[in-house]
Amino acid sequence: MRFLCLLIFVISTITPSVAATLAQQTQRIISLSPHTTEMAYAAGLGNKLIAASAYSDYPPAAEKLERVANYRGLKMERILALKPDLILAWQGGNPSRELARLEQLGIKILYSNPKTLADIPNTLEQLGQYADSPQPAQQAATEFRHQLQQLKIANHNKPKVRYFYQLGSTPLMTVADSGWPSQIFQFCGGENIFANSSVAYPQVNQEQVIVRQPQVIFSAQPIADTQQLWAQWQHQLIAIKQHHIYQLNTNWLNRPTPRTLLAIKQVCGLLNQVRDDH
The missing domain is CATH 3.40.50.1980 (Nitrogenase molybdenum iron protein domain)
Incomplete structure (x- = not known):
């Protein structure tokens, strides 16, 4: 809970200039799991995705991405050849040893491991920092929270x-x-x-x-x-x-x-x- 509160605080205090710099510096993104691929598109990062994992099939545009990961592991040589600015990884789902090696080589990795329903909109907003505009991610997060609240009332x-x-x-x-x-x-x-x-x-x-x-x-x-x-x-x-x-x-x-x-x-x-x- 303390980590989540800190994450929300950090995101909320990021200035527009810093966010713009993050977006400008991040033009080539690789996603290593189906859920991070889907989240990237929802956060407005679809135009920056250059490769993804097997079974990344939503939205339909994701099916056209090159595959660089599956249940056997990561295609390390190909990932390095693609020169990503950012890798979206599934913490606990992707091999930690290979991810550590990528980090040692200077590649930035953003880990995703949602534990609660509230983590979904929070992650969308976090990903939105790397988009050309944070608005799609903010809208998606707001809509998710609104619908979740309506479902909570109904049930x-x-x-x-x-x-x-x-x-x-x-x-x-x-x-x-x-x-x-x-x-x-x-x-x-x-x-x-x-x-x-x-x-x-x-x-x-x-x-x-x-x-x-x-x-x-x-x-x-x-x-x-x-x-x-x-x-x-x-x-x-x-x-x-x-x-x-x-x-x-x-x-x-x-x-x-x-x-x-x-x-x-x-x-x-x-x-x-x-x-x-x-």
Whole structure:
């Protein structure tokens, strides 16, 4: 919290001349994750992006960017050859050793690791310092905060609903309250059955899920695949018996960007359906 307050203070005290200098000095930007690519476009930096990571597919213009990173790592030689002024990196998602090497070579890296919904508009404003005009980022941040407040009012004091978010089936994985996107489920009144796991993305088993009896199962996979996985336990799980299995749009849900608002609307709407059935 102290870091976030300091960040907001620093951004708010940056003079127009300093901001203009940052923008002028930053003409070639590389993004190393899909969410930082999307955030860069939202902040008005699309004209400065020269390369991005695999799966950077939103907005459509991002698909035309050269790929210099994937789950295996970074294409170091190509990144250096492109001579970026700024690299947008996902802290915890991109390899720290390679990022450290880039920093040692004098390349500026801006790390992104949103922990809360409020971090999204704050990050937009931070990125806006490097745009030709900070106005698009400021407008996007203001609109995000406004819509988030409206959604908060609409979903205030809703009854809690126990949920299980199935990230994958082999192995069966989920997310604790310490990991993204648990913030979205919490916002909508979801109660995570693995909230207090010691790791952010725990591997679990089906018996553990049955014992905790979620009222709804959200999945990153097609519903048919999820139903098949739980078929032999259909009489033991409330969520299965009441047909409360839903596939979520993972691009909205797993990427902390302005489209997180769409994920909130989807999750809140589905939790309301579960409440209506009880």
